[in-house]
Amino acid sequence: MSTSFDTAGIDAALADLTQGEKTWAATDLRRRRELLDELHAITAREAQAWVDAARVIKKLDADSPLLGEEWMSGPMTMLAGAQALSESLSALEQGRSPLDGIALGSAPGGRVSVPALPHGVYDKLLLSGFSADVWLKPGVDAGTARRKAGLAQLDPAATGGVGAVLGAGNIMSIAPLDTLYELYANNRVVALKLNPITDPLLPVFQTIFAPFIALGLVRILTGGAAEGGYLVNHPQVAHVHMTGGAPTHDAIVWGTGEEGAQRRAAGTPALAKPITSELGGVAPVIVVPGEWSAADLKFQAEHVATMRLHNGGYNCVAAQTVVLAADWPLKQQFLTELRAAIDAAPTRTAYYPGSDNRVAGALESYPGTARANGRVLVENLPTTGTPLLRTEYFSPVLGVVELPGTGTEFLGNAVDFANDELMGTLGANLIADPATIKELGGALDTAIANLRYGTVALNSWTGLAFLTPRASWGAYPGHTLDDIQSGVGVVHNAFLLDDVERTVVRGPFRPAPRSILGGEFATTPKPPWFVSNKTGTGTGRKLTEFYGDGKIRRLPGIFASALRG
Structure with missing residues (x-):
């Protein structure tokens, strides 16, 4: 050779x-x-x-x-x-x-859920109001979950x-x-x-x-x-x-060029051994319409901008499609805040290879959508047959789709759109205010269960599941080598759970103190991973030091830095 x-x-x-x-x-x-x-x-x-x-x-x-x-x-x-x-x-x-000593819960469809966050008192202090649960596949009972935890x-x-x-x-x-x-x-x-x-x-x-x-x-x-x-x-x-990315996976599994295409058509992989993978996709953010204040609109616009622009947009689970209700009275105000949040995010070098070419490709497909600092925001996207829904741009490119309906009708339309029109199944995000969550009731739980994604986050970014060690991380199960989407298998999963289906993350709609004033029991201020957080570096360093030695004396400094963010 x-x-x-x-x-x-x-x-x-x-x-x-x-x-x-x-x-x-x-x-x-x-x-x-x-x-x-x-x-x-x-x-x-x-x-x-x-x-x-x-x-x-x-x-x-x-x-x-x-x-x-x-x-x-x-x-x-x-x-x-x-x-x-x-x-x-x-x-x-x-x-x-x-799982001994862990109180297991239940999720829609008779599923067993395993609490991954909070785990211990420090999680409750540092991430007040946030939670993450690993849902196991339907049919797995609690006894089986406990018995099989530990894997190899x-x-x-x-x-x-x-x-x-x-x-x-x-x-x-x-x-x-x-x-x-x-x-x-x-x-x-x-x-x-x-x-x-x-x-x-x-x-x-x-x-x-x-x-x-x-x-x-x-x-x-x-x-x-x-x-x-x-x-x-x-x-x-x-x-x-x-x-x-899926193209790299397919090149490894099938080979490249005409020979690779022939192997794929024949179902004869070039790779003669098993492979697992964590790949990207076109992650949605479903914005459920509600009565939001001006502060809500600004905060959630910064939240969505973070989902796209964290790490410059070079995240497998970076949000790429915002799904809005066409008839939401606050739609235009939200879009105004979203444009402002994208433009105000700190500038950074496009360090990841090929980023400039991918941005240029987006601008060729959607002329006139360039924004400040090399970012792209495509509004009024078609709901089918357009590149942004099927191409993981892996760069600061974000699209906005508008769907009909309000309440449960919009939510059902948005879930169907995310499942049927978007490439990949790594993560999906939903944003809804507390009053709307209460009004939707079981319909929201049904929507979360119906989203075919490896992580679903409500009022949080799916990236929090990546940061949570006991949460699972990976695509929704069921993909095959010839239609790999966001991959096969999970990682992280520090409980070493078998039969994992997904992780569901929940967070407060508002940061403290507005969260408490709005009836949410959450004392977390603006999260340190927000691109608009002014003290993210100091807070991140202090959190790392705490995770390194666990010294309680570090907590006041963390809280003080976080509150200034």
């Missing part, structure tokens, strides 16, 4: 991992938990170095308010994930289920070979968290190949995973598509997991 790169390094790494699998099989639950605790401690020490490297990758100024995104979606999320997994391992080590760690000696993880290039905690999920949920040792964008983080990741690397359980590789192709097709690799 002729290659333009050195295959020896990959071969050596996989040989090491093949031996390391024997070590992993012989490693008991106590030592597995200790490895997580060691990783947690190192991550806390390396958090600043992590954010410094991410700042270079994303071309952010040292004093940018957007660095809060890197603290929260980087080391903070990694710290939370490692600690939550450690707690599950501790339960298993003692012969208990990770229920039989740690039964390892699953070498897993190849193709890391993402957008959110810096994705690759290391996916590595932990392979190790613990699937009991596979891991060859992690970084996306070339994230190569500056290689020294940080090598340091964080040093305890695993020393035992031959993890190897971290670099390189581009050629190295990735060689890795995933290597005979010593038993399974592939990737995060990215």
Whole structure:
């Protein structure tokens, strides 16, 4: 086989991992938990170095308010994930289920729900008013859920070979968290190949995973598509997991060009091993009409702008289509606030490769829709047959669709539109004021159940599920290799639950103190992940420090910073 790169390094790494699998099989639950605790401690020490490297990758100024995104979606999320997994391992080590002591709930359709947020008193303090529940597939009862929680760690000696993880290039905690999920949920040792964008983080990741690397359980590789192709097709690799876009997935599974098309038509994949994936899509924001104040309109416009512009728009679950009621009396006022929020969001460099071309493609399809700072807002979109509904732009491009009806009629129309017209099933967002929620009653619960998405968020952004370690993260189940949509399988899921269907997130419609004045028991001010939050960087750093050492004395500083946001 002729290659333009050195295959020896990959071969050596996989040989090491093949031996390391024997070590992993012989490693008991106590030592597995200790490895997580060691990783947690190192991550806390390396958090600043992590954010410094991410700042270079994303071309952010040292004093940018957007660095809060890197603290929260980087080391903070990694710290939370490692600690939550450690707690599950501790339960298993003692012969208990990770769900012991957890009061399971119910969801529409006879489903069992597992509370992922809040988990403990600090969640209740730091994210007051927010919740997340993992819904299991219909037919799974509570006893089965408890018995199967733990996944591969229920039989740690039964390892699953070498897993190849193709890391993402957008959110810096994705690759290391996916590595932990392979190790613990699937009991596979891991060859992690970084996306070339994230190569500056290689020294940080090598340091964080040093305890695993020393035992031959993890190897971290670099390189581009050629190295990735060689890795995933290597005979010593038993399974592939990737995060990215559907075109990349299809190129890996079927091949490219005419040969790839022929393989796909014949149903004969080029990849001769199983693959799981977390891919993107066209995420909707369904805005349920109601009687909103001027402050409500402004806050929720900033909320929607955040769903699109967080991380520059380079998120798999970034909102791309806003669904409005055509006859909502406040529609034009909301759109005015949305335009203002998009234009006022901090400027940033388009760091992700191909972004400028994707924006240019959107402007070619929708001329005259450019806004400030390289952003695109397409209003009055057709409800079918238009590129924005079927193309994940992965850039600061947002569309607005208007549908008929009010109340339950609009909600039903919006759910059908999201399910039938939009590409992908990773996440869907709904926004509704408390009075409207009360008026809709069970119809809102039905709408949430009918949305075929891996995460559904009401008055929150689905991105919160990504930050919540015990929540599941992935597409709605049922996709196939020849129609992959947003992928197959889940990650994060620190309870190690089997039979996961989705995560449902809920948050307050208003920030404190307006939330309390409006009858919502929630004391959270403007969330620190909002692109309009003035103290997001300071709050994100303080939260990361707290997740690193758990010192109660840090809480007043977190609250003070958050309130100034």
